[in-house]
Amino acid sequence: MNTRKLVEPVAVVTGAGSGIGRAVARLMLDGGYRLVLAGRREAQLLETAAGHANAITVPCDVTDPDDVERLFASATRRWGRVDLLFNNAGVFGPAASVDEISLTDWEGTIAVNLTGSMLCAAAAVRTMKAQSPQGGRIINNGSIAAHSPRPRTVAYTVTKHAMTGLTKSIELDGRGFGITCGQIDIGNAATELMEQIGVGSGAIQGDGSRKVEPTFPVEDAARAVLLMAGMPATASVGSVVVTAAGMPFIGRG
Template sequence: MSKKLESKVAVVTGGSTGIGRAVARHLAEAGARVVVTGRHEATLKESAAQHPDIVYLVADVAQPEDAARTVDEVRRRYGRLDILVNNAGVAPMVPLPDAKPDHVRGVFDVNVSGLIELTRQALPLLRDAKGVVVNVASVVADRPFANMSVYAASKAAVLALTRSWAKELAPDGVRVNAVSPGPIETPIFGKTGLGPEQLEAMSSRILQEVPANRLGQPDEAASVVAFLASPQASYVTGAQYTVGGGSEA
């Protein structure tokens, strides 16, 4: 693979499994030094083992002090940050009657507030490097599913942040884009709170909306993230790339 990201430094949140793990590998194979963050050390170690240029840091994106600690560690270790991939997210299926304040806060703390705080903390380094932010949203931001209203709203917020920041940070040379995966075969499907039969039924319903008639693979989303992080996308900012097998955005 071409080393188009040689000498670059990247942070990938939620980098222990699924899309985040695949993104970390793609960036490292392109020459970047990559820090993956997440809450579970065991799976972070597995992700870091993919490539010698991946290291890990146990950090909860929902905790503001962990955002500051992540940026401080990157600054201490590398002295720069070129690429921030805001991938960490939660996707519980909760009908409106059960969407109590604790649920809403829990989803938004990870998917929105944490994304904002880490990007805010990282901004001085990103400005110095004229870097790149890639936010991982979801097709449900544009086509919400029943019983996922809070999650869909959180990902719609991610798209709004992406478009606003792209305009705000363009004078600093910082590009900001979003990747909206459709149904990707990742562990997040197991974190919806549904049982096996319910998951199977949900997958069947989702596939009816996907012209490609299959679930996507993490690498298929990761390759688009890697493109947006690369110099090949130097004139792309404020964009939303849908990776959904034909799912309408």
């Protein structure tokens, strides 16, 4: 396994146009990373990059295998290697229980959150195996839904439980190639997604009531991602859970 400390490591960040992806990308740029910013909307990626010399933007649909291959080819063409993938792109999906969700909505959520994450991880692993020195790190953005669901989030919850299996499989299969993989499960970081759920105005609880829940700055979640990313190659952080203090997670139900 490569143990050297890389200068200006190269990171691919998906879903970099907003929310946690944008916050992580900006902290990485401040920390000396060279970045490839991926997302569906180029204008938002350019806002994240803010003209930084160490960032390139690559519009990408993570559900499209050709787009994903082009993303990683762009990374190696520009920077020569990939040291880190922050596998962050995702959607919340429809508010529905299992008897209500349409097949189209189910498959659409699976496509982005799970298949998209698999395609990006696969391309990252192929790149990390082929480069010299070999190796790298993948951080999957899960959710506290991987531990305990919110009501009427069947598609989202299933994808985040599956993300845990993806994370552990990548970690195991990457051992012989210096590739590590961990997962961060974040609860109630103040992003657009939290507005969609209605956390600030009253999110539905397990008993059907609504409750205004605490949030915390998205930059604090980003700092946790950077802590995982900055570990030496000799260490692997398998799982991190970061939530807003006092949110109804422990004891949810």
